[in-house]
Amino acid sequence: MKPRRCLRRPACSNWRRMTRMAQEYEVFLGCAIPSRFNNYEASMRVIADELDIELLDFDGASCCGTVVLKSIDELSWLSMSGRNIALAEKRGHDIVTPCNGCFGSLKDCDHVLHDNESERKKVNKILSEVGLEYEGEARIRHFVEVLYDLKDEIADRIVNPLDGLKIAFHPGCHLIRPSTVAGFDDPELPRKVDELLELTGARSIPWNLKLRCCGSPLLISSEEVATEILKEKMSNAIESGANCIVTNCPACHTQFDVQVLGLEDEDGNSLELPALFVTQVLGVAMGIDSSKLGFELNRVQLDPIADILGL
Amino acid sequence: MTEAWGTLKSFAGKTFETLDPEFTDRVSQLIGGQDLTACFQCAKCSAGCPVSDKVNVQIHEVMRMLVLGLPEVLDTDMIWLCTTCYTCQERCPQGIDITDILFGLKNMAFQRNKAPQGYVSSRQQLYDTGKLYQPTDWEREDLGLEEVPHLELDETKKMFEKTGLLKLEEDD
Numbered sequence: 047m048k049p050r051r052c053l054r055r056p057a058c059s060n061w062r063r064m065t066r067m068a069q070e071y072e073v074f075l076g077c078a079i080p081s082r083f084n085n086y087e088a089s090m091r092v093i094a095d096e097l098d099i100e101l102l103d104f105d106g107a108s109c110c111g112t113v114v115l116k117s118i119d120e121l122s123w124l125s126m127s128g129r130n131i132a133l134a135e136k137r138g139h140d141i142v143t144p145c146n147g148c149f150g151s152l153k154d155c156d157h158v159l160h161d162n163e164s165e166r167k168k169v170n171k172i173l174s175e176v177g178l179e180y181e182g183e184a185r186i187r188h189f190v191e192v193l194y195d196l197k198d199e200i201a202d203r204i205v206n207p208l209d210g211l212k213i214a215f216h217p218g219c220h221l222i223r224p225s226t227v228a229g230f231d232d233p234e235l236p237r238k239v240d241e242l243l244e245l246t247g248a249r250s251i252p253w254n255l256k257l258r259c260c261g262s263p264l265l266i267s268s269e270e271v272a273t274e275i276l277k278e279k280m281s282n283a284i285e286s287g288a289n290c291i292v293t294n295c296p297a298c299h300t301q302f303d304v305q306v307l308g309l310e311d312e313d314g315n316s317l318e319l320p321a322l323f324v325t326q327v328l329g330v331a332m333g334i335d336s337s338k339l340g341f342e343l344n345r346v347q348l349d350p351i352a353d354i355l356g357l
Numbered sequence: 358m359t360e361a362w363g364t365l366k367s368f369a370g371k372t373f374e375t376l377d378p379e380f381t382d383r384v385s386q387l388i389g390g391q392d393l394t395a396c397f398q399c400a401k402c403s404a405g406c407p408v409s410d411k412v413n414v415q416i417h418e419v420m421r422m423l424v425l426g427l428p429e430v431l432d433t434d435m436i437w438l439c440t441t442c443y444t445c446q447e448r449c450p451q452g453i454d455i456t457d458i459l460f461g462l463k464n465m466a467f468q469r470n471k472a473p474q475g476y477v478s479s480r481q482q483l484y485d486t487g488k489l490y491q492p493t494d495w496e497r498e499d500l501g502l503e504e505v506p507h508l509e510l511d512e513t514k515k516m517f518e519k520t521g522l523l524k525l526e527e528d529d
Contacts, residue, residue: 081490
């Protein structure tokens with residue numbers, strides 16, 4: 047485990063204590079998951095429960111600001127993300143999020159505020175208005191990072207092997223890039239979440255456009271270009287022999303499970319592919335009751351893989 | 358080729374009246390900014406860019422426009438069609454934080470009223486509600502999920518008053 051960055055380290059007395067308490071986090075849900083993908087939250091919570099990961103409520107959480115606010119005004123973005131970090135820090139907790147957008151935004155903000163003294167001063171002046179201060183003590187993690195730490199426990203709990211599931215896994219950009227900020231997996235050849243998925247007996251297939259952006263951030267500026275990118279991705283996933291696409295990000299999932307509906311290639315072939323969250327795949331393989339995993343909220347029909355999933 | 362954004366569609370026949378060294382300097386001072394002459398135009402950024410084939414002006418051309426001090430860069434479609442995937446930044450052999458620089462350029466374009474409408478309405482939404490989207494409560498109830506924790510809007514609004522979020526445009 048990489049040591050968390052702490053402005054006070056090595057004088058910080060909390061540092062050692064908090065790395066030992068690694069299985070308790072405030073869970074940062076963001077906006078997209080409670081709005082569109084409550085099945086992701088439900089499946090995350092039931093898995094966390096199985097693995098004794100304690101998810102505490104993130105009182106007072108706002109939007110992370112994400113790339114939207116960063117595009118509009120960086121000081122407002124740093125303040126918004128910085129406030130969320132400072133809230134968890136004040137309560138002495140680390141942060142976990144199941145969203146790549148929130149992960150990227152919070153980590154990126156943390157990176158800037160840690161390294162850039164002039165930005166940190168500006169932001170702390172604004173945070174002082176609401177009684178907060180950023181010191182850089184809260185660690186920010188993606189839920190799949192926490193799961194990867196527990197991969198041996200997960201392997202022991204697989205009771206329902208998913209043989210025949212051919213997954214086009216899409217890690218999403220902000221889980222791995224920029225690697226100096228994300229610090230989770232190889233930015234050009236990620237394998238950690240694939241390893242988790244393959245614990246279930248499923249296969250994470252190679253596909254050329256795996257690391258290509260899903261196009262979702264462009265829905266706000268040009269749905270036309272976002273859809274062109276989505277078509278390229280889906281065609282490649284289907285050509286590569288996948289029978290489902292799996293993500294760990296609600297923004298990417300918006301493309302794969304909402305925007306894709308009714309989408310066809312030039313020859314009129316459907317570009318839909320069952321779209322699942324990492325937590326749903328792991329949950330079903332761990333024998334968790336499928337009603338708790340929220341499959342009824344997946345928009346693209348799951349029929350082609352229903353037998354494999356035991357639905 | 359999309360017609361979605363930007364008035365600068367092509368370099369063909371275009372004459373640039375001024376080369377503005379102050380603009381280059383301002384960009385160098387952005388978060389992620391640095392000595393922009395480090396870019397030697399290998400175009401590795403554009404080679405990995407998911408919208409290279411969908412924009413009029415590619416990302417390596419944007420980088421050159423910055424060195425040349427051309428504020429017209431804010432009129433290119435690359436500014437708002439960047440997906441923020443960070444592939445260019447990850448691969449730049451000179452270690453230039455290309456995507457982060459592009460965020461700073463978006464800020465500049467926003468201040469000059471050169472932003473897609475979606476960003477303008479998202480700004481208002483973030484100010485008014487502190488969020489981009491609201492929870493779908495019936496789904497949460499069906500799945501036995503608790504209510505999303507409460508956000509005290511006064512706090513985020515107070516911060517945005519300080520940052521001037523609703524008054525970014527230079528004309529204001």
